[in-house]
Amino acid sequence: MDVGCTNLSCQRGGITVLDGVSFRVPAGGVLALRGPNGIGKTTLLRTLAGLQPAASGEVTPSPRDMAYASHADGVKAALSVTETLEFWARIHGSTDIAPALAAFDLERLAERRAGTLSAGQRRRLGLARLMLTGREIWLLDEPTVSLDAASVALFAGAVQHHLSEGGTAIIATHVDLGLDAAMLDLAPFRARPSAGTSEFDEAFL
């Protein structure tokens, strides 16, 4: 499925950080977001995912077709790996968690409690959740943090498989995943400091 936005402005904490962002990624394509810290990569992804409204501009398709993976994995320490994946599978209406376990090499850890996993293993568990969402567009925020080289390769393989089935991915990353990714540098879209504050906050000030 195609994904794109036109003339999108994003706000964070009531301040416009990105202005006039436009891009289009065709089905089966992958877009890597680049730019210095604080430029608004996370804000852009959250806006695309529908977690916050766009200040202006348009996003297609609707957030209902997108799966978002944030910095935090949303993993509960008290649940086992299997329980975590089964929970997200039921939430998203899918049933079989075996492919997700296999794709991220989690089979040996299936009965382990998530609280006892290492940071990289927990990250893999968080990413395995994406395969259960059944959604065509993946929005990934620094997915390779705390992954070792082998896990990065596993992850790149999972993304490749997703793309081969007609999916699309937008990835904020500084690591070369070996994918045929289009680059989008966000630095030119940095909003001018004077550009508008949120009316929502003004009501309280």
Added chain:
Amino acid sequence: MRALLLRDLSLSVRAGGGFGLALAFFLIVVALVPFAVGPATSTLSLIAPGILWLGALLACLLSLDRILALDWEDGSLDLLATAPIPMEGVAAVKALAHWVTTGLPLTLAAPALGVLLNLAPEGFLWLTLSLAVGTPALSAIGTFGAALTVGVRRGGLLLSLIVLPLYVPVLILGSEVARRGAAGMETGTALALLGALTLGSLAAMPFAAAAAIRINLR
């Protein structure tokens, strides 16, 4: 949504989940009151309905900030917000899970603790009934309070300040039902008003909580 309810319930009974916290607090408060007030049985049975209701309310308040704060901290709330279930449903399920882990055990434990306070024999039925009818409102209102303070670290104080005024009508009517029942008086009006309060908050609070969560996730 049933998956979410089951997950929340199983999380609450596992290590660090906080199930039993409210119940233990309720037990401690009620067990200590006779020591503080003195052993005069007439005094105790006079204040028993009020103490039991107050204890239940404070015990409920104690666990409110866990409803959403834990999910917010580990990022699950973001993922639930992008999941194909409506945020209103998430808020309602969170309130239900909170009630099952606090309101329901409190209701079931209250008659046993009534003995400690020499509650009049006629009052046991009405105490249990008033708690069964009233505690769902406490959970629903509490979820709304938790939603308003979800982005605030250590927001427990703020949460209490927001929620307590909203709890006052429930406390007044709930303890009135228990007090009137214990005294052998007619309880219909107070019970009907308490029921109305619960139904009203069950209907409105998930929507208010969902709106507050959406704003706090921005």
